[in-house]
Amino acid sequence: MKSIICGIDLGTTNSVIAFLKDGVPTAITVEEGTAILPSVVSFEPANGAHLVGRRARNRRAAFPDLTVSSVKRLMGKETTVSAGEQSFSPEEISSCILKYLAERASETLGERIEKVVVTVPAYFDDAQRRATIRAGELAGLDLVRIVNEPTAAALVYDHVLSPQGDESPCVLVYDLGGGTFDVSILEIKGEIKEVLASGGDTRLGGDDFDERLKDHLLEKLREQAGKEALTEDASLKVRLLDIAERAKIALSDHPYVKVNEVAVAMLKGRPLNLDFELTREQFQSLTADLIERTMTKVIEALEEAHLGPEEIGKVILVGGATRMPAVHEALSTLFDQPIAHSVDPDLCVALGAAIQAGLITGDSIGQILLDVTAHSLGLKTLDEIDPQTGDADHFSTIIRRNTRIPVSRSEVFWTVGDQQSGVEVEVFQGENASCAENTLIGSFFYPLKPAPARSPVIVEFAYDLEGLVRINLDQKGYDNRKEVTLDIRNRRVEDAASSGSAQSPVNYIAEKARRLAAEAGLGEELRGDLLRVASEYEAAIRTVDDEDRVDELEDRLLAVMEQAEEVLESGE
Secondary structure, eight states: OOOOEEEEEOOSSEEEEEEEETTEEEEOOOBTTBSOEEOEEEEOTTTOOEEETHHHHHTTTTOGGGEEEOGGGGTTSSOOEEETTEEEOHHHHHHHHHHHHHHHHHHHHTSOOOEEEEEEOTTOOHHHHHHHHHHHHHTTOEEEEEEEHHHHHHHHHHHHSOOOTTOOSEEEEEEEOSSOEEEEEEEEETTEEEEEEEEEETTOSHHHHHHHHHHHHHHHHHHHHTTSOOOOOHHHHHHHHHHHHHHHHHHHHOSEEEEEEEEEEEETTEEEEEEEEEEHHHHHHHHHHHHHHHHHHHHHHHHHTTOOGGGOOEEEEESGGGGSHHHHHHHHHHHTSOOOOSSOTTTHHHHHHHHHHHHHHTOOOOOOOOOBOSSOEEEEEEOOOOTTTOOOEEEEEEEOTTOBSSEEEEEEEEOOSTTOOEEEEEEEESSOSSGGGSEEEEEEEEEOOSOOTTOEEEEEEEEOTTSEEEEEEEETTTTEEEEEEEETTTTEEEEGGGTTOBOOOOOHHHHHHHHHHTSTTOOHHHHHHHHHHHHHHHHHHHHOOOHHHHHHHHHHHHHHHHHHHHHHHHTO
16 A cells, blocks of 8 residues: 655644645644644753643643744754753754654554654755755655755645636745745646746744734833833743733734733732723734735735736735735735635645645545635625715725634724614625625624724624625624524525514516616617516526526526616617
């Protein structure tokens, strides 16, 4: 029987091991139900034994001098890492992580894992690559190949989002991990994947965003200390970094986060607590220059590849730090296209390494299937009045098209008037900035408590695999919450506050078709087509258990509606 070769993403913050299961790359669960292993090693002072992963990270606050993390930044350097009275090379620390991953994979697969493919940043020099190979040898593993991380990500791309039609074969991989940043541009033509340009920053990653937020938290503590000096020792730094990381992660999905930590530090026997609200806007202000540094590297890579932003067919996001909304906003602005994760950014590189391992062993590699949102989802909001149409309605996207589901996203909006009694919440799907060009999928009334104009309301969309969107609204500071469920597939609104009672299903596409049919100036034949196809479409939704048939009728109805609109606009 052919032996299994696993793929390993040896990361600065986290590491992952994966293999091919029936031709599909699959991440292996290594601890506590997750495939993501913190790249942390903690040593016992008495006997030199060590812990790896979450257990090691959990010891970091209590034993900072015995715990090592972010060692990838030191690979290839002539230096040692201290853990208590012991000293280790970066390769020795990395070997502990590699060995642990291989052991967990062996237990799961029931076969000893001896051969692996390991990924490294594209900009790793020869010394750093040799150090990675040496780490594998120390772990008792045979590194059959070293693969650049963007190349591994492109292998996954090739099985998920292969270029369609006239889409450019040029792909940009934006890899913002825990400790390093890497950007590469590849041209993918079938089996040929050519790297056109690459660059990066070995001293820039998610850790640096945590560090900025940690400094902000430290200032909050010093404000409480007053004139008393507050020293940042190792234990306090670790505690603050842990709080900062959790807050950063929460702000990727929520516009506000409550920081409430007791006895973060002690000052002359007096505990110093953290109890304040942090906004996404504040965090982005603290870290704006870090995002700008990554974008500078992106522009340099484009120039090196002699390409303009418009010539990039797809942007692939790799690394957990790419979940930050500021990353999406900066890339969307530069490339003028929606930016979204096609694959879990924490797993993408390891899955690509597993594909490379499969190519080495000659395994058949199947298509990676992902469930994503077919259309963007959002709300109707007020914007500046269009001078041509007089329309002030604007489509504010909350979940973008092609976002992997299940997914949860939230944004903050503001009331427009003093003592506003409520708001009609209208939920649309589509890609146009104007709600009139999108599809209304549901609406409901949200009563507001008396408050000044510009009071914030947090809106959260949670979209699951069953096509249900759960909408949670929170009038911030007024204990006024409402939960509503929308059935996207059946166009149904269900108000959680009304004991599960649902409104009658409303088909807004068919309604719009009938409004068009009632317009003067439309020929009888076209009017008849609109009414006939609209009726067939509504009947199919109610009675046909065949999504392909429903989709076919919906496409046909939309085509007839588009034809009718063209006739009405031309006045013919």
